[in-house]
Amino acid sequence: xxxxxxxxxxxxxxxxxxxxxxxxxxxxxxxxxxxxxxxxxxxxxxxxxxxxxxxxxxxxxxxxxxxxxxxxxxxxxxxxxxxxxxxxxxxxxxxxxxxxxxxxxxxxxxxxxxxxxxxxxxxxxxxxxxxxxxxxxxxxxxxxxxxxxxxxxxxxxxxxxxxxxxxxxxxxxxxxxxxxxxxxxxxxxxxxxxxxxxxxxxxxxxxxxxxxxxxxxxxxxxxxxxxxxxxxxxxxxxxxxxxxxxxxxxxxxxxxxxxxxxxxxxxxxxxxxxxxxxxxxxxxxxxxxxxxxxxxxxxxxxxxxxxxxxxxxxxxxxxxxxxxxxxxxxxxxxxxx
Numbered sequence: 001x002x003x004x005x006x007x008x009x010x011x012x013x014x015x016x017x018x019x020x021x022x023x024x025x026x027x028x029x030x031x032x033x034x035x036x037x038x039x040x041x042x043x044x045x046x047x048x049x050x051x052x053x054x055x056x057x058x059x060x061x062x063x064x065x066x067x068x069x070x071x072x073x074x075x076x077x078x079x080x081x082x083x084x085x086x087x088x089x090x091x092x093x094x095x096x097x098x099x100x101x102x103x104x105x106x107x108x109x110x111x112x113x114x115x116x117x118x119x120x121x122x123x124x125x126x127x128x129x130x131x132x133x134x135x136x137x138x139x140x141x142x143x144x145x146x147x148x149x150x151x152x153x154x155x156x157x158x159x160x161x162x163x164x165x166x167x168x169x170x171x172x173x174x175x176x177x178x179x180x181x182x183x184x185x186x187x188x189x190x191x192x193x194x195x196x197x198x199x200x201x202x203x204x205x206x207x208x209x210x211x212x213x214x215x216x217x218x219x220x221x222x223x224x225x226x227x228x229x230x231x232x233x234x235x236x237x238x239x240x241x242x243x244x245x246x247x248x249x250x251x252x253x254x255x256x257x258x259x260x261x262x263x264x265x266x267x268x269x270x271x272x273x274x275x276x277x278x279x280x281x282x283x284x285x286x287x288x289x290x291x292x293x294x295x296x297x298x299x300x301x302x303x304x305x306x307x308x309x310x311x312x313x314x315x316x317x318x319x320x321x322x323x324x325x326x327x328x329x330x331x332x333x334x335x336x337x
Contacts, residue, residue, distance in 0.1 A: 003305040004029040005039050019085045019092035050104035055097040065090045065100045067233040076129035078228050110217025117264040122228045124268025131209040146239035148198035152292040159295040172308035176298040190284045193332045197281035211243040216252040242278035251327040276335040283328035
C-alpha cells in the first residue's frame with residue numbers, strides 16, 4: 001500500500017521489542033506495492049542492524065511467512081528466511097495485522113534492472129526447487145487449489161456494464177470506467193479465450209505443484225552482491241507449473257519479454273514439457289484478475305487514497321502496444337496453431 005496505516009510508529013516498535021526481542025531505533029514506512037492489505041516498513045535497530053517489517057491482514061495472512069520458512073527447510077535457495085519471535089513463532093499480531101520480520105536486503109527489483117543470464121539461471125533453479133518442494137502436509141492442506149473458476153471473469157463482465165453508468169465517486173473511478181469502455185472489445189476477447197481454455201483445462205487430469213503464483217519482476221530482488229532473492233508469498237497455491245512459468249516472457253510490468261529471458265531461465269529450470277494452452281490461459285486470466293482487483297478497488301469503493309491513482313496506472317499499462325494483452329493474445333494464437 002502507498003498510504004501509511006493508522007498505526008503509531010511507537011506501537012510497531014513496542015511489538016517488535018515485546019515479541020521479537022529487538023530494540024528498534026527507528027521505523028520508516030515504505031510506500032511500495034499494489035496490495036492494500038499489506039504495509040511494509042524498514043526498521044533500524046539500536047545496533048545498526050536493518051529489518052524488513054511486513055504487516056499483512058485478511059484471509060491467509062499467515063501464508064506469506066509460513067511458505068518461505070518451509071522452503072528454507074527444504075533447502076530451496078534464494079529465499080529470505082523469516083526471523084522468529086522469542087517464542088519461536090513466525091509472527092506477532094497488532095490491530096488486525098500479522099507482523100513479520102526478516103533481514104532487510106538493500107536491493108533493486110526486477111522492474112528496476114534487467115537480469116543477467118546467471119540470474120535467470122538462478123531463478124530457474126529456484127523455481128524448480130519450489131515446484132519440487134515437499135511441503136508439510138499442514139501447509140498443503142491450507143493452500144488454495146486451482147479450479148479454473150470463472151469468478152474473476154464474472155466480475156469483469158459486471159464492470160464492463162458498470163462502466164457505462166453516468167456517475168463515479170472520483171476521477172480515478174471515472175478513468176477506470178473510461179479504460180473499460182475504450183477497450184471493451186479486447187477485454188471481451190480475453191474473457192472468451194479464458195472461458196474456453198478454463199473449461200477445457202478443468203475437465204483434464206493435470207499435474208499440480210506448489211506455485212508462487214505471482215513471480216513477476218517486482219517480486220525478484222537483486223542485492224549489491226548480485227545475489228537474487230524471491231519475495232512475496234501471499235498468493236502461494238497448488239496449480240499446474242505453468243501458473244508460474246507464464247511469467248517468463250509474459251511482459252508483466254513491461255518486463256521479462258523475449259527469448260533472451262527464456263533460454264537462460266529454462267537452462268536453470270531443467271527439462272520440462274510446457275503446455276502452451278495453460279500458458280495462454282494464465283496470461284489471459286492474469287489480466288482479468290488485475291482488472292478485477294483494481295475494479296473492486298476503484299469502482300466498488302471510494303477508499304485507497306494515493307493507491308487509487310496507482311491502480312489506474314497499472315490497469316492502463318496492460319493495454320499499451322506490445323504489453324501483456326498483446327502477449328496473451330499471441331500466446332492464444334500460438335497454442336491454437
